Structures are given as C-alpha cells and as structure tokens.
Amino acid sequence: LRLQRYSDAARAYRNAIRLDGDSATRQVGLGEAIANAAGGIVSAEAQVAFEAALKQDPANAKASFYLAMGLAQEGRAGEATAAWQKMLAALPPDSPWRGAVEQALADTASKSAAAGEPVNGPDAQAVEAVQQMSPLDRQAMIETMVAGLDEKLKQNPRDVEGWIRLIRSYAVLGKTDQARDALGRAINAFGAGSEEAKKFTAFAATLGLMATE
Structure with a gap:
C-alpha cells in the first residue's frame, strides 16, 4: 500500500x-x-529527475544527496564519497542536510564490504531516521562506527583500504588530530618506505593532512 x-x-x-x-x-x-x-533504489529514471532539478537549482541539497546515494548503490563508492564531500563543503553550517551527509560519508567509509561486493549507501528510510535523530545521538552513532573501524585496524593493521577509510572518516568528522594519528599508524604498519605508505601520504595530502613526525 505504501x-x-x-x-x-x-x-x-x-x-x-x-x-x-x-x-x-x-x-x-x-x-x-x-x-x-x-x-x-535511485533508478535511472529517478536520476533523470534529480539531474533536471539540479539544472534549475544547482544548490538543491536533496537532489544532490540522492544522486550521490545512487552512485553508492551502484557500487561507485569513491564517486559517491566525492559527491557527498563536495556537497558538505557547500552546505551552510545550519543546513539540516549536514547530518545526513556526514552519516552517509561515515557509513560508506566504514563499511568493509567483501571484495567485489558493491557498497550500498543508506536507503531512504535510513536518511529519514538520521534526520530525526538529535545531534548528540547522530554524532554518537557516527563516532561509534568509526571507532569500530579503528579497532578492526588495530587487530588487522595490514588493511590498506581500511586505513584509507579511517583517515577519511576522521577528516570528514573534523577530527584532524585523529586523522593524522591514523595516517602515522598506517605508515608504521607497512613501513615508511613502502608503496603503501606512499599511497597513504598521497591520499592524506588530498585532505590537507601530513603525517606527524
């Protein structure tokens, strides 16, 4: 019926x-x-409608959010993350969409999907639930998810993509010190001269981060 x-x-x-x-x-x-x-599911037909909305109103937050969610549902997590990060940077500080975007970023970043398995974004019900949460509850939920990823990496530090997700998650949350610390731990896990360390350093640079000495 619904x-x-x-x-x-x-x-x-x-x-x-x-x-x-x-x-x-x-x-x-x-x-x-x-x-x-x-x-x-953000189908191709839905995407056409959201894209049409953005042509008329490039700052329309709902259209931007759903298009990014569609990318995540297609397994294009990197593109979805980039879209949400761009959206977050453009949102006013008091926008009601900031919480939903931050949750979507943390959710996508912290998921350790099996190899080859698409990383789905939050569905419409999840978006609605996050928007209804109090700021404190929302922040607590996000931080719990990121803390869980951090703990997994302490148990299995040889996870390159996991470290990248953790660094990005802390950066998205505005926790610059923790992001730098995660970067340092990632480099130490593989060795300062390793190819993995170079990858971590290059990725962190895109977020404006440098490893602590």
Missing part, C-alpha cells in the same frame, strides 16, 4: 510538471517518489 502511494505521488508530480510547468521542486518530488516506490 509503495502504491509513492507510485501515485510520482504520477501526480508528472501531471503537475505537464500541466503547471517544470520546476526544481517538482522534479525533486518526482525523483524522490520514484526512488521510494522502488524501495529506496
């Missing part, structure tokens, strides 16, 4: 666009209805 309501909403948005004219708000509503009708 999915049917979303399908009805998508039909209503299409009619509104056809009869009353196109707008970013209507395109975003259409894209969201299509995604919700598909159980939270």
Whole structure:
C-alpha cells in the first residue's frame, strides 16, 4: 500500500510538471517518489529527475544527496564519497542536510564490504531516521562506527583500504588530530618506505593532512 502511494505521488508530480510547468521542486518530488516506490533504489529514471532539478537549482541539497546515494548503490563508492564531500563543503553550517551527509560519508567509509561486493549507501528510510535523530545521538552513532573501524585496524593493521577509510572518516568528522594519528599508524604498519605508505601520504595530502613526525 505504501509503495502504491509513492507510485501515485510520482504520477501526480508528472501531471503537475505537464500541466503547471517544470520546476526544481517538482522534479525533486518526482525523483524522490520514484526512488521510494522502488524501495529506496535511485533508478535511472529517478536520476533523470534529480539531474533536471539540479539544472534549475544547482544548490538543491536533496537532489544532490540522492544522486550521490545512487552512485553508492551502484557500487561507485569513491564517486559517491566525492559527491557527498563536495556537497558538505557547500552546505551552510545550519543546513539540516549536514547530518545526513556526514552519516552517509561515515557509513560508506566504514563499511568493509567483501571484495567485489558493491557498497550500498543508506536507503531512504535510513536518511529519514538520521534526520530525526538529535545531534548528540547522530554524532554518537557516527563516532561509534568509526571507532569500530579503528579497532578492526588495530587487530588487522595490514588493511590498506581500511586505513584509507579511517583517515577519511576522521577528516570528514573534523577530527584532524585523529586523522593524522591514523595516517602515522598506517605508515608504521607497512613501513615508511613502502608503496603503501606512499599511497597513504598521497591520499592524506588530498585532505590537507601530513603525517606527524
């Protein structure tokens, strides 16, 4: 029944666009209805609607968020992360979307998916749940996820991608000291002259980080 309501909403948005004219708000509503009708999957049809919204309103946060979520669902975690980071940098400090973007980044960064398994972004229900959380609860949840990744790396320090996720997670959370510490531990785990250490250093540089002496 709920999915049917979303399908009805998508039909209503299409009619509104056809009869009353196109707008970013209507395109975003259409894209969201299509995604919700598909159980939270940002399909190609939904992406077209969100992209149409951004053409009219490049700063539309909801459209940007869902497009990044679509990338994550396709297994393009790196591109999704880049899109969310770009979005986070452009959001006003008091934007209600900051929490959802930070959670999405931490979630994507901390997932240790099996090799070859797509890393899915949070679904529509997860986005809604995060937005309803208090700032303290949201921060606690994110920090718990990152702390779990940190602990895994203490047990298995030979995980290159894990270290990259941890460094990025701390950087996204604004914990620069912890990010630098993670970078230093990653380098020590493989040796300062190793290829892995060079990879860590180059990646950290893109975040404006340098290893501590």
